[in-house]
Amino acid sequence: xxxxxxxxxxxxxxxxxxxxxxxxxxxxxxxxxxxxxxxxxxxxxxxxxxxxxxxxxxxxxxxxxxxxxxxxxxxxxxxxxxxxxxxxxxxxxxxxxxxxxxxxxxxxxxxxxxxxxxxxxxxxxxxxxxxxxxxxxxxxxxxxxxxxxxxxxxxxxxxxxxxxxxxx
Amino acid sequence: xxxxxxxxxxxxxxxxxxxxxxxxxxxxxxxxxxxxxxxxxxxxxxxxxxxxxxxxxxxxxxxxxxxxxxxxxxxxxxxxxxxxxxxxxxxxxxxxxxxxxxxxxxxxxxxxxxxxxxxxxxxxxxxxxxxxxxxxxxxxxxxxxxxxxxxxxxxxxxxxxxxxxxxxxxxxxxxxxxxxxxxxxxxxxxxxxxxxxxxxxxxxxxxxxxxxxxxxxxxxxxxxxxxxxxxxxxxxxxxxxxxxxxxxxxxxxxxxxxxxxxxxxxxxxxxxxxxxxxxxxxxxxxxxxxxxxxxxxxxxxxxxxxxxxxxxxxxxxxxxxxxxxxxxxxxxxxxxxxxxxxxxxxxxxxxxxxxxxxxxxxxxxxxxxxxxxxxxxxxxxxxxxxxxxxxxxxxxxxxxxxxxxxxxxxxxxxxxxxxxxxxxxxxxxxxxxxxxxxxxxxxxxxxxxxxxxxxxxxxxxxxxxxxxxxxxxxxxxxxxxxxxxxxxxxxxxxxxxxxxxxxxxxxxxxxxxxxxxxxxxxxxxxxxxxxxxxxxxxxxxxxxxxxxxxxxxxxxxxxxxxxx
Numbered sequence: 001x002x003x004x005x006x007x008x009x010x011x012x013x014x015x016x017x018x019x020x021x022x023x024x025x026x027x028x029x030x031x032x033x034x035x036x037x038x039x040x041x042x043x044x045x046x047x048x049x050x051x052x053x054x055x056x057x058x059x060x061x062x063x064x065x066x067x068x069x070x071x072x073x074x075x076x077x078x079x080x081x082x083x084x085x086x087x088x089x090x091x092x093x094x095x096x097x098x099x100x101x102x103x104x105x106x107x108x109x110x111x112x113x114x115x116x117x118x119x120x121x122x123x124x125x126x127x128x129x130x131x132x133x134x135x136x137x138x139x140x141x142x143x144x145x146x147x148x149x150x151x152x153x154x155x156x157x158x159x160x161x162x163x164x165x166x167x168x
Numbered sequence: 169x170x171x172x173x174x175x176x177x178x179x180x181x182x183x184x185x186x187x188x189x190x191x192x193x194x195x196x197x198x199x200x201x202x203x204x205x206x207x208x209x210x211x212x213x214x215x216x217x218x219x220x221x222x223x224x225x226x227x228x229x230x231x232x233x234x235x236x237x238x239x240x241x242x243x244x245x246x247x248x249x250x251x252x253x254x255x256x257x258x259x260x261x262x263x264x265x266x267x268x269x270x271x272x273x274x275x276x277x278x279x280x281x282x283x284x285x286x287x288x289x290x291x292x293x294x295x296x297x298x299x300x301x302x303x304x305x306x307x308x309x310x311x312x313x314x315x316x317x318x319x320x321x322x323x324x325x326x327x328x329x330x331x332x333x334x335x336x337x338x339x340x341x342x343x344x345x346x347x348x349x350x351x352x353x354x355x356x357x358x359x360x361x362x363x364x365x366x367x368x369x370x371x372x373x374x375x376x377x378x379x380x381x382x383x384x385x386x387x388x389x390x391x392x393x394x395x396x397x398x399x400x401x402x403x404x405x406x407x408x409x410x411x412x413x414x415x416x417x418x419x420x421x422x423x424x425x426x427x428x429x430x431x432x433x434x435x436x437x438x439x440x441x442x443x444x445x446x447x448x449x450x451x452x453x454x455x456x457x458x459x460x461x462x463x464x465x466x467x468x469x470x471x472x473x474x475x476x477x478x479x480x481x482x483x484x485x486x487x488x489x490x491x492x493x494x495x496x497x498x499x500x501x502x503x504x505x506x507x508x509x510x511x512x513x514x515x516x517x518x519x520x521x522x523x524x525x526x527x528x529x530x531x532x533x534x535x536x537x538x539x540x541x542x543x544x545x546x547x548x549x550x551x552x553x554x555x556x557x558x559x560x561x562x563x564x565x566x567x568x569x570x571x572x573x574x575x576x577x578x579x580x581x582x583x584x585x586x587x588x589x590x591x592x593x594x595x596x597x598x599x600x601x602x603x604x605x606x607x608x609x610x611x612x613x614x615x616x617x618x619x620x621x622x623x624x625x626x627x628x629x630x631x632x633x634x635x636x637x638x639x640x641x642x643x644x645x646x647x648x649x650x651x652x653x654x655x656x657x658x659x660x661x662x663x664x665x666x667x668x669x670x671x672x673x674x675x676x677x678x679x680x681x682x683x684x685x686x687x688x689x690x691x692x693x694x695x696x697x698x699x700x701x702x703x704x705x706x707x708x709x710x711x712x713x714x715x716x717x718x719x720x721x722x723x724x725x726x727x728x729x730x731x732x
Contacts, residue, residue: 017171035487049177049184073486084492097494100256111489 011057013142018134022127023053025061029126032065033076033115038106040116072118073111080114193217200228210236210243225252232279239282246512247272257500268505268530273512317685320431321692327430328423328693332700335416339704342409343711349402350714353395353721362392362728392725399722406718413708420701424693428686445647445664448589453649457609457658460569460602501533510545521547521555534564553577570603580617592621594645602651609658611651620645638673642666 011021027048034041048058069076083089096102106112188195197217204212215230228249235243251265258264323329365388372381484490508530513522525545531537540562547555554576562568578596585591600613620643624636646665653659 035489046181049181050174051177052172052174070486077484077489081490081492090494093492094494098497100260103260104256106491108492108494109489110484110492111487114489 011054012134012137016054017052018131018138020052020054021057021134022130023051024055024057025130026123026127027051027053028058028061028063029065029122030119031058032062032067033069033072033119035106035109035111035115038109038112039104040112069115076114076118077110078114079117080110080112083117084108084110084113193219196226204233208233210234211239223252224255225250226258227251232277234279235276240279242277242279243275245272245274245277246270247274251505261502262500263503264500265505266507268508270505270508271511273510275514275516277516317688317692321427321689321696323696326693326696327427328420328697329700331416331420331423332697335413335420336700336704336707338416339413339707339711342413343707343714346402346406346409346711346714346718349398350717350721353399353402354717354724358395359724359728362388366728366731389729392728396722396725396729399718399725403718403722406715410712410715413711417701420697424690424697427693428689431689432682432686445662445666446660448585448666449647449649449662449664450660452585453651453660453662454658457651457655460571460604460655499536501531501536503530503532504537505530510543514547520551521549523547534562538564540564540568547575551579551581566606568603568605570601572599572601574599590623591617592623594618594620594622600649604655607654607656609651609653609655613647613649613651615645615647615649617645617647619643634676635670635673638669639666642669 027044031041031044031048034044048055084093093108096107107116193216196219197214200217201212201214211232211234213230213232213234214228216228218227218229219225220227228251229247231244231246231249232242233244235241248269248271250269250271251263252267253263253265365384369381369385369388372378505527506529508527509525510527511522511524514520515522523545525543527541527543529537529539529541531539531541534540540560542561543557543559545557545559547557552575555573555578556575557571557573560568560570562570575596575598578598580591580594580596583591583594594617597616597618598613600611602609602611602613604610622639622642622645624639642665644665648663650661651658652661
């Protein structure tokens, strides 16, 4: 647990591009929420491999959002089911259903639809929010944080050694 | 670009793609085995799966589907199943193939390892098997085992007795009718009244009284004339009735003979109308139709199962969601082999044939493919020169099955036909068409058996070796079989040259016995009739005795007129 927290702080304090960290969070969120039987998942995994995003942070956030997806499952299902059965959208879904590609994505599954909508809705806000938070943290909070007495105390603790060992 | 793209990642992705490419075959093998086993509730195994990307073809080798009820046996085994498939359709769960080869199909082959998953419905299937194993029943030849006379002739069913009852009713009605009419005519009160009126007329004196009497005499004459006319009519009717009674008695006396003829004809003795071919070929034909019925039932069952799967309401599970179905312009069946080359052998299902042929539109959902399934097979074996079978199954709206076949020189050896007959050897040429629509059956089969050696068994012909000899001597048998009715209760109309052979011999053989039997039947009916006629004799005498009274009634009134 300490290692994970230390790793997380390490990413924040590292010189890594905030865009890569934000992307890692977004990909982690997307893959965590997306059910395993959709072809979207494979596409997202391929994108993670190809696009520069912090892999450790991605794995951490993926795990986190698997848990979120489990908890939010009824909500996502309800959202997807409402959209799939909405009268006004039937013509769009029917057109998509004629295509083998879209059938492979399992877009007609309530959970896939709910998750996809949640991912699309959250992607940009999460990306920019995380980016802003990282930049703000690095510019303003990091130095203030270092000056705190508690930080001085922690520097002598096991946690700090763990943190240091990651740097080495 | 360098900031965005992770080049080692691309290499990693490529490695993954290559791994999937190489591992796809064992992966697909696993998927087919697991999905097949789950769907069919029995073990499905495969030796290898080969994918040819350039040809877009999939080859399954060594496919074995275990028998649910017999775990050490494969229900079906296929050596090679090669399909040209559309990869996109396949990925969406539709196995659509323009050209398929299903080679080395075998049934009920032994398995090396136990292969069962679910033993449900075993009992039901066992009962079906028990039905299949029903032995062909033997039969009695009614022409030889002449029916018991008392059973054949009974008052209740006797035509003569019915005729006698009609006669008796006629006699009783006539008797009652004449009695009433005679009583009305010879009414004493009326005659006394006539006499009184006559005396009164005679007493008349003086001009006015004589004048009045003349009018009264005229009225009296009119009444008496009326009675004379009635008496004359009664006499005439009575003579007619007498004649009719005599005619009916004469007819009744002939009736026992007629009835005996009719009865013997009815049991098929007199005119050689026995359908022995029905008894010889019927059980075997019915057994074959029953097999067909079981097969159709199994198709219906699987169809119902499919429907059940489709109509089952989806229940949302955590992490699974619900698949909402949308109308598709061209919905596809799950499995659809448009053109298929077939080969295999039927030894596993008790037929000695191997087969080669083609099938079109093999599918589990004809309503979606929009085509009936058709099979053209050439059957081969050492014992047949040429056999072609065409089967068309159309379950898009009704359950329609059409089977036509043309078999040349099929050697039959030791073929049991019924409990009393078997073909020791024969060469069969047969053509036929059988069709079923839902439960309705129709069809026609022509069979030509050459070089026939027909054997009989049991005690049926013990007393009549000539019949047995005649049947076994016949070396050419033809049969025209008409099928009708329902699959559950098929009606067979079989006409064969065996019928006339049998009936000719039967007639000769049983002629003497038949004459005696006919005499006994006639005698029995005559005795029965005589008893009844005796009981009606007094009734007849009473009626005939009225004759004198009826004849005399006219004279009474003529006397009165004379006096008047």
